Amino acid sequence: MGIGARKRLAAMGGILAGAVVAAGIGLYATDSGPFHSTYCWGAWHEDSGAPFLDDEKLEESGSRREGSETAPPSAEHPRATCWVEMTSTWDGDASQEPMRFGDRITVDYGPVPGGGTERHKWLAQNLHGSAAPLPDGLDGVVGSDRAMLVLPEECDVSGRPSAVTIRAESRGDGPMGEKTLSSAIGPPTVVAGLLLDVANTAMGTVGCAPEEPLRSSSPFVTVAEDDDGVEDPLCRIPGVRLDVDRQSYYRQQVGAVTDRLQTCSVAWSLLGQESEPVAQYVMTSIPRLAALFDGLPEGRQNGLTRVTCDGRETVFYGRVHGAPAVEKVAVERSFENFVASVGHRIGCRTEGKA
Structure with a gap:
């Protein structure tokens, strides 16, 4: 085999290798093939324990899961958000329009609002009576449909504490119009695990993470x-x-x-x-x-x-x-x-x- 032929084969091998890598990336992005999807900057993985991440739900007719996220938080841009939504469609009978339902879990990272009106609104949502205090010295609260964690002082921005919040909402769009209501994510232990996973991930990208990741294993106060x-x-x-x-x-x-x-x-x-x-x-x-x-x-x-x-x-x-x-x-x-x-x-x- 001549030098020119060997060069052509080598080039072809490189192209094929690149195609395999590209195909792998494509499979990852479209939630197919051997890869598992991740959400919220890699903090959450499908089939990791939370009900809305369970792939069995995708087997239901008309069901799908999708997510979106901003760039991960950083010291220069300390605000970030992501969401994951499970949607399903119910066709009903021939006389009805199909009804679409969705459960969306939204995560926000960043300093608490500075203005009075926005701060009061934030407090009403995140220090709600339905949420119990986190155990093990963690500064936050958790409920079935929401959770909030105040981060260490190293994560403060302009003198204001930073926090990670989770909130779940159920959306319905049918003959009666669109409705949005609170929706349960799961038991407090599951919600707390989701909260700490995304908090540890976000603090790592910002550069204010403690030496040891935040963890919780003690029982919760009953509300x-x-x-x-x-x-x-x-x-x-x-x-x-x-x-x-x-x-x-x-x-x-x-x-x-x-x-x-x-x-x-x-x-x-x-x-x-x-x-x-x-x-x-x-x-x-x-x-x-x-x-x-x-x-x-x-x-x-x-x-x-x-x-x-x-x-x-x-x-x-x-x-x-x-x-x-x-x-x-x-x-x-x-x-x-x-x-x-x-x-x-x-x-x-x-x-x-x-």
Whole structure:
């Protein structure tokens, strides 16, 4: 074989090798062949334990899973988001239009919002009463449909703490129009595992990851089911009230009640519609959770105060933001009573009337 022939064979071999590599990349990207798909910057893998990543769901008629992500977070660009969605179609009978359903899990990474309105909205969603505190010294909360983790100070941006949040929503598009409702991801242990996997991955790309990856293995605090209607006292806190009309449309969710964290959320809800936040009460002496309130205006009129208790700075936060008919003086009185009642329970010396 001449030198020219050997060169042509070598070149052809290189082309074939490149084609094999390219084909492998194509198989990976289209979720076919021997490769497993990954989501959220490689943090999640199909068939890794979470129900929405289970490939058995793809065997159902009209079902598919897809995901999308921004560039991974970095020190220069610390905000990033990704989502994974499982969709299915129900054809019904010949007289009906096909109905399409989807469960979307969205992850956000980055510093907490700086502005007051956006921060209050963020707190209402992520410090919700349905979420229990994470164990093992982790600074966050987890529920069946959401989770939040405040990251170490090394990940702070412009003096604001960074966090990873997960939220699940169910979307339906049929004859009654499009609906969006909260949707369960799985048990708290599964949701916590997803949260920590994506947090460890994101902190690694930013460059603020601790020496050891964050892990959790201890049991979770149990949170009670939400209640139909609102009670007196509201959130089972003596002295806290919310006098509103048509109380049957309101639901309260009493969350964690510990010495370091107490939460409660109240929402207005109609059947088949996503609930709207009405009120929220939070007490926390967990430093990284308390940092979520830094920069917000304090005082009784703003529903935010800090009290030193046994050497720990404790934040009391109470906000009524969806019931305009409630008198301002009643809102302030309820906040004072919230501080006094919860402060008395945890042994803080506070001002206010129970």
